[in-house]
Amino acid sequence: MKHFAGALFAGLCSVTALSASAQEITASIWFPDTYPLVTDGYQALARTLEEKSGGELSLKVYTGDSVLPPGAHLSGLRDGIVDMTYHAGTYTPSDLPADNVLAALGISFNDSMVLTAAVADFYLNDAQMQEMFRQQGVVFLGSYASPSYALMCTSPVVTLDDIAGKKIRMPSPIHAAWAASVDAAAVNVPSSEMFTGLEKGQLDCAANSPNDLKSRSLWDVAKEVTLLDLGQYFAGWQYAMNQPAWSGLSEANRQLLVDSISDNLVTMTTAFEQSVDEALAEAGDHGVTVHEPGEDLQASLDSFVAEQVAPMAAEVAGRLNVEGAEDLIARFNAVYEKWEGLLADVDRSDTAALQKVFKDEIYGKVDVASYGVN
Structure with missing residues (x-):
């Protein structure tokens, strides 16, 4: 015992x-x-x-x-x-100023590893x-x-004419500036609110990684995807x-x-x-059509990245x-x-x-x- x-x-x-x-x-x-x-x-x-x-x-x-x-x-x-x-x-941004300066460069990167x-x-x-x-x-x-961002929309957005006037959820001020350059309206909402925004018509498009079609069920509300490479976050x-x-x-x-x-x-x-x-x-099984960007839409982004990213990163630095x-x-x-x-x-x-x-x-x-x- x-x-x-x-x-x-x-x-x-x-x-x-x-x-x-x-x-x-x-x-x-x-x-x-x-x-x-x-x-x-x-x-x-x-x-x-x-x-x-x-x-x-x-x-x-x-x-x-x-x-x-x-x-x-x-x-x-x-x-x-x-x-x-x-x-x-x-x-x-005010708490992480240097990080936000570098994040402004994200639109120009396309290799996530x-x-x-x-x-x-x-x-x-x-x-x-x-x-x-x-x-x-x-x-x-x-x-x-993130993988490269793309446009997930409620109607086809392939050309400059298509994107004009669209309300687009954008992930950063640089992306918002590009949206303004093509006469679109950037909307600043968390990615967690993309589904609701698209469903209720508060958004016409969401710029985010296309995996969200599946992981956040965006393919239920965004039936048009344009593989315009908007860089990485x-x-x-x-x-x-x-x-x-x-x-x-x-x-x-x-x-x-x-x-x-x-x-x-x-x-x-x-x-x-x-x-x-x-x-x-799997997108096609959910009624989603995947588009390549039109030449004019692609050219507008290429020109913006080449000419505006560095000055805008400097602008972010000045503001912060x-x-x-x-x-x-x-x-x-x-x-x-x-x-x-x-x-x-x-x-x-x-x-x-x-x-x-x-x-x-x-x-x-x-x-x-x-x-x-x-």
């Missing part, structure tokens, strides 16, 4: 020690459960952490607006309502970006880049933590999290791109009081070009090869003993 009691006591002590050492990260991302940044991002990361840590580190994920509305994913993180969030940086790598590399290592995050009390950990972050929460993790758990995010960014970005292909392949914006943009473009070279000969279907480059060039260089701790 004494032997049984002793064994029971030892077992209880073991369980108590395990629970005392286990750590949980609470996280919020406002996309629906069907969205790639959730399914292949947060939820996949949660499974990885659980498996690799043996339960010592877990990620509890809240989706939609169950905890925080879209625009509050910076303030909620800063205030410690949750430990980790996704955040769309253009929702809070290169962009994801470049943003992670730059945001983790650039002193100006790190100071911006420190001022907000958050620790940047991982990037994202990457503002803010996919993964960032509240500074006290990050510092409160054990060094081993910080290392596990960083290593897991490194691999996760590759699989998530690949899945994001694949989700577009799947949605477009970002000093040294020209140098900031030059530094970021240099990192982007570096990643174009690093990934030029890597087979995009070889997940392990991509993950090795991300680890060797970015995340393997993060010193978790000091990064974001002070």
Whole structure:
């Protein structure tokens, strides 16, 4: 009996020690459960952490607006309502000014794997970006880049005549400026409100990644899609933590999290791109017609990108009081070009090869003993 009691006591002590050492990260991302940044991002990361840590580190994920509305994913993180969030940086330009200057360049990019790598590399290592995050009390950990945006509309929009007068949900001030240049009206609403806006006639089109046809059921209300490449969205972050929460993790758990995010960014970005292909392949079954842009519509966008993006990024910098914006943009473009070279000969279907480059060039260089701790 004494032997049984002793064994029971030892077992209880073991369980108590395990629970005392286990750590949980609470996280919020406002996309629906069907969205790639959730399914292949947060939820996949949660499974990885659980498996690799043996339960010592877990990620509890809240989706939609169950905890925080879209625009509050910076303030909620800063205030410690949750430990980790996704955040769309253009929702809070005054808090993330340098990020918004770089986000203005998004309309000119069209390779999401290169962009994801470049943003992670730059945001983790650039002193100006790190100071911006420190001022907000958050620790940047991982990037994202959407597939190229397109137009999802309630009527065909193929030519300049078609787009004139249309009310279009646009993701950024630069996109809004292009809309104005073709006599369309940009509407500033969160992507979570696209379905309702299209359904009720408040929007004629939504500019977003075409995977939303499926992941947000936009094919029920937007029967015309034009594959006009409106660039990519990457503002803010996919993964960032509240500074006290990050510092409160054990060094081993910080290392596990960083290593897991490194691999996760590759699989998530690949899945994001694949989700577009799947949605477009199924679109016809939902009565959706997919168009290529007319020559005049395409030419208007090409001209805008070539002539207006750099000056407008400088304008954003001036409005947000970002000093040294020209140098900031030059530094970021240099990192982007570096990643174009690093990934030029890597087979995009070889997940392990991509993950090795991300680890060797970015995340393997993060010193978790000091990064974001002070």
